Amino acid sequence: MKGRHTFAAGCVLVGLVLAVAVVSLVWLPYDPSDTTGGRLAPPGGEHLLGTDKLGRDLLTQLMVGARIALTVGAGSVLVGGVLGVAAGLLAGFATRWLDDALSAALDILIAFPTLLLAMLVVAVREASLGSAVVAIGLAMSGVVARLTRVLVKRVLAQDYITASRTSGTPWPRLVTEHVLPNIWPTLLVNLALQLGLAVLAEASLSYLGLGPPPPNASWGRLLQEAQATVLTAPLGAIAPGLLLVVLVVGVNLVADGLRDLADPTRRSSR
Amino acid sequence: MNSKLAGVVAALALVLVACGSGQEGPAGGGATPDAAAVIEIGSLYEPQNLDNTAGGGQGVTEAFNGNVYEGLFRLTDAGKVDNLLAKEYAVSDDGLTYTFELRDGVTFHSGKALTAADVKHSIERVTADDSQSARKSNLEVIESVEAPDDGTVVVKLAHRSVSLVYNLTYVWIVNAGAKDLATAEDGTGPYTLGAWKRGSTLSLDRFPGYWGTPPANGGVVFHYFTDATALNNALLTNAVDIVTSQQSPDALEQFTGNPDYKVSEGHSTTKLLLAFNDRRAPFDKPLVRKAVSSAIDDAKLLESIWAGHGSLIGSMVPPTDPWYEDLTKVNPYDVELAKRQLAQAGYAKGLRFTLDTPSYDPHPTAAAFIKSELAKVGITVDINVITADEWYSKVYKNHDFAATLQEHVNDRDVVWYGDPGFYWGYDDEQVSEWIKDAERARTPEEQTELLKKANRRIAENAASDWLYLYPQIVVAASNLSGYPVNGLNSQFYAYGIKKS
Numbered sequence: 001m002k003g004r005h006t007f008a009a010g011c012v013l014v015g016l017v018l019a020v021a022v023v024s025l026v027w028l029p030y031d032p033s034d035t036t037g038g039r040l041a042p043p044g045g046e047h048l049l050g051t052d053k054l055g056r057d058l059l060t061q062l063m064v065g066a067r068i069a070l071t072v073g074a075g076s077v078l079v080g081g082v083l084g085v086a087a088g089l090l091a092g093f094a095t096r097w098l099d100d101a102l103s104a105a106l107d108i109l110i111a112f113p114t115l116l117l118a119m120l121v122v123a124v125r126e127a128s129l130g131s132a133v134v135a136i137g138l139a140m141s142g143v144v145a146r147l148t149r150v151l152v153k154r155v156l157a158q159d160y161i162t163a164s165r166t167s168g169t170p171w172p173r174l175v176t177e178h179v180l181p182n183i184w185p186t187l188l189v190n191l192a193l194q195l196g197l198a199v200l201a202e203a204s205l206s207y208l209g210l211g212p213p214p215p216n217a218s219w220g221r222l223l224q225e226a227q228a229t230v231l232t233a234p235l236g237a238i239a240p241g242l243l244l245v246v247l248v249v250g251v252n253l254v255a256d257g258l259r260d261l262a263d264p265t266r267r268s269s270r
Numbered sequence: 271m272n273s274k275l276a277g278v279v280a281a282l283a284l285v286l287v288a289c290g291s292g293q294e295g296p297a298g299g300g301a302t303p304d305a306a307a308v309i310e311i312g313s314l315y316e317p318q319n320l321d322n323t324a325g326g327g328q329g330v331t332e333a334f335n336g337n338v339y340e341g342l343f344r345l346t347d348a349g350k351v352d353n354l355l356a357k358e359y360a361v362s363d364d365g366l367t368y369t370f371e372l373r374d375g376v377t378f379h380s381g382k383a384l385t386a387a388d389v390k391h392s393i394e395r396v397t398a399d400d401s402q403s404a405r406k407s408n409l410e411v412i413e414s415v416e417a418p419d420d421g422t423v424v425v426k427l428a429h430r431s432v433s434l435v436y437n438l439t440y441v442w443i444v445n446a447g448a449k450d451l452a453t454a455e456d457g458t459g460p461y462t463l464g465a466w467k468r469g470s471t472l473s474l475d476r477f478p479g480y481w482g483t484p485p486a487n488g489g490v491v492f493h494y495f496t497d498a499t500a501l502n503n504a505l506l507t508n509a510v511d512i513v514t515s516q517q518s519p520d521a522l523e524q525f526t527g528n529p530d531y532k533v534s535e536g537h538s539t540t541k542l543l544l545a546f547n548d549r550r551a552p553f554d555k556p557l558v559r560k561a562v563s564s565a566i567d568d569a570k571l572l573e574s575i576w577a578g579h580g581s582l583i584g585s586m587v588p589p590t591d592p593w594y595e596d597l598t599k600v601n602p603y604d605v606e607l608a609k610r611q612l613a614q615a616g617y618a619k620g621l622r623f624t625l626d627t628p629s630y631d632p633h634p635t636a637a638a639f640i641k642s643e644l645a646k647v648g649i650t651v652d653i654n655v656i657t658a659d660e661w662y663s664k665v666y667k668n669h670d671f672a673a674t675l676q677e678h679v680n681d682r683d684v685v686w687y688g689d690p691g692f693y694w695g696y697d698d699e700q701v702s703e704w705i706k707d708a709e710r711a712r713t714p715e716e717q718t719e720l721l722k723k724a725n726r727r728i729a730e731n732a733a734s735d736w737l738y739l740y741p742q743i744v745v746a747a748s749n750l751s752g753y754p755v756n757g758l759n760s761q762f763y764a765y766g767i768k769k770s
Contacts, residue, residue, distance in 0.1 A: 033642035039574055040520075054574045054639050127655045209629035213653045214638040225635065227499065228518040 007257025013250025017243065021070050024063035032056065032064050033215055040233045050235055052225060061217035062239055068218045069247060072132050072202040073195045079137025080144050080198075081191050087141065088148020089179070092156065093171060103149070109142035114201050115208070122210050129212040136201045140194050147190055151183040185262035192255035196248045203244055219244055306488040307769035309750070312501045312510035314517065315760070316469070316494035319452040322442060323395050323403045326452075328679070328760045332514060333472055333492050335761040338379075339442035339457035342370055342389065342423075343435055347754040347763065349590045349681075351436050355384065355443055355458065365430040365712065370423040376481045378445040379455070379462045386417030391446035393425070393438075404680070408437045411709075430710040432717045433682070440759075460485045460765045470494060474764065485765040486752060505531075505745060511769065512746040512753055514762050517631070519577040525745045535579060536755035537590045538742035539681040542632070544625075544640065544735035546673050549695040552621050553673065559732035561611035563601035565647045571639050572738040575632045579741035585729040586684040588739050590758065592714065593684070593721035597729040608647045620648025626665055626674040629655050633675045636737065640675075666693045677740075680759055684721060685709075687728045696733040 029048070030037070037051035044050070049058040091102040118135035125131045155161060161178060169177075205211040206220030214221065219240040226236030317329035326334075336344060342356040353359075356370045376384040393415050396403045411431040416424045427434070448456035455463045460480045464473035473491040476484065493510050495501040502521045504510045515538075516522060525531040544562070546553035553559055572580050581589075584598035612618065627637040634655060641651040656664065665671045688705030690697035701724045708720035728734075742757050752766040 033638070033645065035570070035574075035639060035642050039577060053635060054642075209634065209655055213627075213655045214634045215641060215653070221634075228631070229520040230499075232520045232523055 003257050003260025005257075006253050007261060010250050010253030010255075010257055013246050014254060017066050017247045017250065018070065020063050021066040024067050028060045028063055030057040030060045032060050032217060034060075040229060040236075042233075043235060049239055050233060052222075052233075052236055053229060058222075058236060058239060061222055062219070062243060064217040065219040065222060065240060066243065066247075068129070068212060068216060069199050069202060069244075072129065072136065072218075073199045073247075073251075075133035076136035076140060076198040076202075077191050077195045079133060080140030080194060081187075083137065083141035084144025085148050085187065087145035089152055089175060091145065091149040092152025092179075099149075103146075106142050106145050106149075109139070110146065112139070112142075114139040115204065115210075118201075118205050118210055127210055127213050129216065132202055132205055132211050135205070136198045139201070140198060144187070144190065144194065148183065148187065151186055152179055155179050155182045185258075189255050189259040189262065192251060192258060196251035196255070199244070199247055199251070303486065303751075303768040303770045304488075305486065309487050309490045309512070309764060309767045309769060310510040311490055311492050311762070311764065312495060312504050312513045313492055313515075313762075314495055314498065314501060315514075316492075317466075317472070320455055320463070320466070321452045322440075323398075323401045324452055325402045329494075331760050332757075332762045333474070334455070334457070334459075335440075335442070336459065336763045337461045337474055337490070337765065338455050338459045338463060339444065340459050341439050341441050341443060343439045345436070345439040345758060345761070347756045347758065349756070349758060351439060355389075359435070366427045368425040368427070368434060370425070372421045372423065373481065374421070376458050377479050378448075378458055379477055379479075380445060380448070381479070382445055382447070382456075384443065384458055385420040386423045387420075388446045389423045389443055390415045390417045392443045393441055395444070396441050403440075405437055405440045408433065409441070430712065432709060432711045432714060436682075461490070464489065464491075483765075486768045487764070490764045490767070502745075505747075508747075511750050512744065512767075514744065515757060516743040516745060519575075519579050519743075522743065522745070530748055532746050532748050532750070534744045534746075534755045536742040536744065536757065537588065538740045538756070539588050539590060539683075539758055540677055540679045540740040540742075541583065541586065541588065542636065542737040542740070543676055543678055544673060544737055545676055545694045546734060547669065547671050547695060548697065548733060549669070550672065552615075552617060552623065555615050556731045557611045557615035558617065558621075559735070560601055561608040561615065561617075561647065562644065562649070563732045563735040564604050564611065565608035565649070566640055566643045566735065566737070567603045568598075568737050569603065571636060574639060575635060576738075576741060579743065581739050581741075583736050583739045585725050585736055586678075586687065586734070587721075587725050588681065590756070591682055591684070593718045593725060595722055595725060597726065600726075600729040601732055601735075605646055612647060612649075617648075620650065622650040622652070623672040624652045624654050626661065626671045627653050627655050628661050628675060629657055636675055669693055669695060684725055684728070687724065687733055694734060696728065696731075698727070698731065698733075701727055 035055040037047055037055035037057055039053055039055055041047050041051040047057050051057055052061065087102065091099050094102065114136065117139050121131050121135035155178060164174060164178065202211055202218065203220030206218035207224045211218050211220055222240040223237055230237045313332060315329035315332055317333060318325055318327045320326055320330055322330050340354050342354060344352045344354040346352055355373055355376060357373045359368060359370045361368055372384060372386060372389065378384065393412065395401060396406060397409050397412060411427050411429060412425055413428050414426045418424060443458060444451060445456040460477055460482065461474035462477045464475040466472045471491050471493050473489065475489045493504065495504065498517050498521060501513055505513050506524065522533060526533050546559050548554060568582050572582060582598045584596065584600055587594045625637055625640065627633045637653045641653060644651050665674050685705050686692045687696050688702040704720045704724040708717045711717040711720060744753065744755055746753060749770045750767060752768045754763050
């Protein structure tokens with residue numbers, strides 16, 4: 001079955017990055033701030049992937065970067081998911097005018113560029129891992145909320161909901177018993193897609209110097225730092241770029257696979 | 271955005287960074303200079319506007335100083351001061367009255383002849399209340415400017431100012447009747463402004479009515495880039511003939527050893543500083559500042575960022591200033607010494623501070639290095655990345671910082687240590703007095719002696735940590751000659767450039 005293969009391939013790619021991140025918690029080849037390696041040392045025995053301008057081990061930086069990418073990815077999906085689903089449920093259940101107001105607010109939030117939003121958050125707080133998570137999560141919540149709202153509306157239009165409502169079921173029970181179970185597969189697929197986008201957004205923020213401050217070795221920052229030395233030490237740019245591709249493609253494959261697995265219409269059509 | 275698009279974006283990020291090496295260069299060319307050839311200059315510094323008293327920035331100095339506008343005097347590329355629009359000058363015995371005699375036959379680009387009234391107007395523009403000129407405070411000593419006749423200017427001073435003539439090299443002589451100098455010009459230089467296409471190019475055409483030696487070329491065009499890689503690619507593909515200053519050593523490899531290009535390394539006046547807030551604990555204690563200075567391996571930092579280019583200074587004065595002295599041994603790199611000094615200052619258990627770091631290169635890299643160095647002596651550094659605007663308001667204006675990183679580009683700027691109100695707040699009566707007396711000295715020798723003393727003293731007190739002096743690297747096509755190699759204070763005289 002197509003969905004299953006896609007899902008498995010995605011899991012392998014994401015698992016690879018996840019494994020690197022987990023290993024980085026307990027073991028690193030060098031201290032991330034160890035500058036004894038020599039300027040732009042080539043890949044070799046001592047430094048498997050070489051060193052950067054300050055003589056820091058590239059492999060170490062990449063491993064720490066995996067941790068940051070996944071933390072920001074998962075963190076912002078959590079923030080965006082909770083905010084988005086809550087807002088979406090509210091809009092879905094709300095009376096006409098509140099729904100209109102919320103929808104308009106969401107449209108504005110979605111139209112707002114993620115990077116601009118991030119700059120605002122950074123201006124109010126400061127450039128840090130937390131700010132990146134908040135900014136990306138906030139931007140994501142609009143998309144999640146809009147989707148949730150549509151899904152909720154579709155469920156609420158069903159006859160059995162009307163029946164349940166007439167029989168006096170309170171709305172919290174409606175949510176937990178009927179709405180959430182019906183919408184979560186679609187939401188899950190969407191959140192998985194959002195995770196990939198969040199990883200990219202974090203890399204862009206760090207590239208622009210708005211992400212976690214140095215010496216946090218975010219992949220985006222590694223790309224930025226390697227830009228000037230790309231001709232002399234191309235691996236410094238290629239390695240974090242490749243890892244970004246691996247993680248984002250992996251996450252997207254997982255999402256595609258999930259969709260195929262969760263959607264009965266796709267399951268039967270092969 | 272769908273999932274496939276997301277993947278493409280990720281791949282693009284990789285490609286964007288990895289691309290950027292073309293190896294074709296220009297084909298050598300003959301040896302006869304072509305006086306009609308237009309010189310294409312690549313730069314990273316586009317002017318904000320065209321007025322150097324209204325925040326035009328480094329870019330307008332680069333494009334206009336000496337090219338479009340001239341001063342009474344000129345600072346040559348070697349750092350010497352020559353007469354320019356002033357034919358000669360005399361100083362009264364008390365040093366308070368300067369009489370300048372203007373050169374004859376000088377006309378502005380608009381056709382009007384230069385008169386003493388224009389000079390008076392130009393000097394007063396710089397000292398005006400709303401002037402944003404960086405040199406304004408240097409000229410505050412001027413009490414009055416008079417124009418007794420068309421060819422004579424008399425400047426009266428409040429006290430002696432040994433640097434007056436030097437400071438006048440930055441005062442552009444403009445037509446007193448000219449309007450809107452932020453978008454147009456009316457100077458006396460060898461070039462007139464052709465067209466300024468914002469965000470792209472600024473062209474200078476030969477001025478046929480120029481009083482002096484006409485330019486060795488047919489005109490120049492400044493091409494502005496926001497990215498050093500794009501700038502170097504333009505040089506590689508022949509789109510520009512010369513790059514005014516290289517900001518990364520790693521791009522040099524494609525030019526050194528290639529007969530189509532010439533690489534020159536001159537003296538810059540740009541210093542990278544770890545500036546402490548000397549008003550506030552813990553950096554109000556000289557011992558703590560000395561400890562930090564000794565804990566950082568400047569040589570290694572310079573090697574990391576500039577790969578063998580640039581030099582160490584040990585204090586604020588670069589070798590091109592007359593009062594330079596090698597002070598790199600005053601606070602040597604010595605981790606054990608640093609630990610002892612910290613303990614002596616009462617910080618045996620270490621300390622923690624926030625380093626306000628401008629977001630553009632090389633500051634974040636330098637900050638990461640400093641963090642790792644200081645960790646070895648028990649100092650924890652929190653890096654706070656800020657924009658240039660934030661730096662200006664938070665650090666420069668409000669003095670709300672513990673320590674910061676910043677490039678200081680001007681020559682002769684050691685005098686800021688005599689001003690306790692400057693952003694780093696170094697308050698040392700002795701130094702302030704020496705610096706004040708130096709400006710009022712009778713002879714340049716006396717001035718040099720006093721500034722040497724001040725310079726040594728700020729080094730001994732580690733008023734700041736002077737990390738290193740930037741190199742000034744110019745890369746040009748090998749058929750080019752006669753270009754400035756030092757670019758002091760970011761000026762770039764284009765009239766001598768020949769193309770063959």
